[in-house]
Amino acid sequence: MDNANVLGDYLRARRGRVRPEEVDLPPGGRRRVPGLRREEVASLAGLSVDYYTRLEQGREQHPSASVLNALAGTLRLGADAQRYLFAIATPGPRGAAHRRRSAVGENLTALVDEWRDHPALLVDSLNDIVAANHLGRALYSDVGVGGNTLRFLFLDERAPGFHREWERTTASTVAAVRAAAAHTPDDPELMALIGELAVRSPRFARLWARADVREKTTDVLQVRHALVGDLDLVYETFRPTSAPDLLLKVYRALPGSESADKLAVLGSLTAGAVQEAGDARAQVKKT
Structure with a gap:
């Protein structure tokens, strides 16, 4: 771009x-x-x-x-x-390559992993999923750890079926991408991603041209999950001081709601996959 x-x-x-x-x-x-x-x-x-x-x-x-x-x-x-x-x-010094990702400390990843009842994700400035707990991986199984939620939202044909309010979600997401650019205005990788999406997604190009800017700090995620159906999840976004170029997103269903019951079912249905992933990580550490 x-x-x-x-x-x-x-x-x-x-x-x-x-x-x-x-x-x-x-x-x-x-x-x-x-x-x-x-x-x-x-x-x-x-x-x-x-x-x-x-x-x-x-x-x-x-x-x-x-x-x-x-x-x-x-x-x-x-x-x-x-x-x-x-x-x-008033941008900062130009020329040096932007380092867009902090090293993720073990304490932060452990904190994310130990959230049992709430999906939790760590995402970087490009909206790559850096880490996720059990429910976070289950919720975003179509994207996966290492995947990019922006590319999924605008370029994957499954996205409008997953996001029940796809148009509203795309609009708020593009406004949040501009807000993220205020933190890293010289990030070449972010600019390249914006350029890619503007070329490949007419929807993204139209929304980017509107020049809306709005941080995504809290909202309701309304999705239709392939395993459990409709989920309404309130989320909060935090910026960890130990990794300030990452965002921690934590989702919760209202206690006693149908979404809370479905989230519990989703955790049960995907527990086997989580155990296999944990065994694999343990084997890697041994070697």
Whole structure:
């Protein structure tokens, strides 16, 4: 993916999402593009039209914090979107390869493994599943440890059948990918994955062009699992201090719910596979 003018592309996308009436401008008049005109953004942000035009065209690449704050207010950016704006406008040193994955300590993997009643996953900045407990592997058996949940969601024909609200899930996921890019704006592997998905998935390309930015901290995962049917699972996302470039996702069913019963059944049905995997790991350690 060409990142030569990430800031300009983002500003254009976001001004296209703001309706004139949202910023107290008259909605009428003939507009060649949806949203705000360049001169309207410049005026509302207290900038000259020439300076704002240079920002969008990539000819000005060092806006001050006050300029970015003014643009964030004009474009009605939320907290996650503001962080993304500052990350792409004021990136860190370039040139060195980005190290995208921390070493996963034994204590962290043991903690994940020992969650018996809740599916738990460790995922990296690319949405690769780095580690998972028994129920996590059973829940995401179509992806697997080492697999990529983004590629599954957008490129695997099974995904719309697995995710009961596939369209909502894809939209929130793409917004979360942009939020993740605020943490690692120079990650070449993440940019390559975004480029791959934009080429291979029209749905991803459309959603990426909307330029939504929103962290996925908590939500409800609604899936249709091949073994147990419909599951509604609430999840929380954490960033471990021992591995800050990984995310820990923990899922739970409401106590006493049908999903809780089905999750227990899923654990029982897949217990044999878990025992075999544990025996294999033990044999590897011996050798």
